[in-house]
Amino acid sequence: MCHRSKTMGVPKALLPYLWLLGLTTKVCLAEATPSPPAGCGKDLQSIYYNLCDLSSAWGVVLEAVAAFGVVTTFVLTVVLVASVPFVQDYRKKSLIGTQAFLLFGTFGLFCLTFAFIVKQDFSTCASRRFLFGVLFAVCFSCLAAHSLSLNFLARRNHGPRGWVTFGMALLLVLVEVIINTEWLIITVVRSNDSPKDPCRVKNEDFVMALIYVMFLQVLAFVASWPVLCGRYKHWRKHAVFLLLTTSLSMAIWVVWIVMYIYGNQQEGGQAWDDPTLAIALVSNACVFIFFYVIPEISQVIRPGPEQIYEEDVYPTRGVGYETILKEQKSQSMFVENKAFSMDEPSSAKKPVSPYSGYNGQLLTSVYQPTEMALMHKGPVI
Numbered sequence: 325m326c327h328r329s330k331t332m333g334v335p336k337a338l339l340p341y342l343w344l345l346g347l348t349t350k351v352c353l354a355e356a357t358p359s360p361p362a363g364c365g366k367d368l369q370s371i372y373y374n375l376c377d378l379s380s381a382w383g384v385v386l387e388a389v390a391a392f393g394v395v396t397t398f399v400l401t402v403v404l405v406a407s408v409p410f411v412q413d414y415r416k417k418s419l420i421g422t423q424a425f426l427l428f429g430t431f432g433l434f435c436l437t438f439a440f441i442v443k444q445d446f447s448t449c450a451s452r453r454f455l456f457g458v459l460f461a462v463c464f465s466c467l468a469a470h471s472l473s474l475n476f477l478a479r480r481n482h483g484p485r486g487w488v489t490f491g492m493a494l495l496l497v498l499v500e501v502i503i504n505t506e507w508l509i510i511t512v513v514r515s516n517d518s519p520k521d522p523c524r525v526k527n528e529d530f531v532m533a534l535i536y537v538m539f540l541q542v543l544a545f546v547a548s549w550p551v552l553c554g555r556y557k558h559w560r561k562h563a564v565f566l567l568l569t570t571s572l573s574m575a576i577w578v579v580w581i582v583m584y585i586y587g588n589q590q591e592g593g594q595a596w597d598d599p600t601l602a603i604a605l606v607s608n609a610c611v612f613i614f615f616y617v618i619p620e621i622s623q624v625i626r627p628g629p630e631q632i633y634e635e636d637v638y639p640t641r642g643v644g645y646e647t648i649l650k651e652q653k654s655q656s657m658f659v660e661n662k663a664f665s666m667d668e669p670s671s672a673k674k675p676v677s678p679y680s681g682y683n684g685q686l687l688t689s690v691y692q693p694t695e696m697a698l699m700h701k702g703p704v705i
Contacts, residue, residue, distance in 0.1 A: 404617075440601050474559055504533065
């Protein structure tokens with residue numbers, strides 16, 4: 325009866341079409357809510373599937389590397405700040421603020437990697453477009469400021485103060501902040517009233533917005549070379565760290581830019597755009613950690629040549645002075661003992677001359693007999 329009431333009034337010729345329409349609706353609903361991939365929970369939103377999808381392992385691998393980088397950067401920051409009281413060279417201590425600022429930028433690069441792993445939406449795309457250039461500008465500005473400071477140290481053995489170097493790096497970063505802000509406003513807002521989707525920015529436009537960051541790379545690389553020809557050679561190893569870091573960074577940038585503009589279009593559209601940028605972030609951040617931060621932290625506690633010279637000279641002088649005092653003390657004790665031994669009665673019957681202990685060198689500390697002593701001892705044979 326119920327089935328009849330539902331189909332009552334509907335021509336039998338339309339029933340197959342209604343059944344087909346219902347089947348099509350069910351298929352569309354199933355496609356709209358896809359089942360989560362292997363490794364992801366049912367309640368997880370589809371935008372985060374790349375973080376746990378085991379079928380596409382690039383997201384899981386980059387997530388693990390980025391998490392390891394976040395922890396490592398935090399530990400290195402704590403070590404760098406804790407080593408400040410133990411730094412003997414004031415010139416190295418003045419650069420710790422700039423190096424801590426670079427660690428902050430590296431920490432941000434590892435965190436930004438997660439925004440490229442998850443799928444695109446308005447908020448993630450806006451943060452990608454703005455923070456990608458700003459965080460790289462923080463790192464390369466610190467390297468450029470350090471290289472310029474090393475040029476003064478290599479020639480005069482004293483450079484600008486720490487706040488001057490840090491202020492130089494901060495000003496270089498502010499330029500990129502202004503450039504990225506204007507670029508994001510122009511490309512997203514434009515002249516229309518409704519905002520444009522930041523995810524639809526062309527790859528070429530995204531790369532062109534990073535020209536200033538490329539300039540900072542070249543500046544840090546070129547400014548490090550004159551340090552190798554400086555008068556004070558103990559600053560050269562810091563220039564070597566900068567040259568290795570900047571050269572590897574430029575190589576990474578050349579590879580990801582070529583892949584981002586040309587390679588991905590040949591491989592099937594924008595499917596590999598996000599993995600390319602995420603790999604560039606992680607690899608360049610690892611270069612900062614292993615080729616600059618860790619070597620610099622290992623060198624910051626070591627004393628400079630002046631401190632090493634003082635440690636080598638003054639302890640030797642102290643030991644020599646103590647040795648002379650000990651020798652003088654032993655000689656004086658020997659003289660006093662010998663003088664007192666002359667007053668003791670001799671076991672032999674033959675009298676002994678009171679001047680028998682005199683060796684011609686002692687003046688005041690040798691026993692000198694008086695006339696009364698000579699009279700009591702009798703004539704000397």
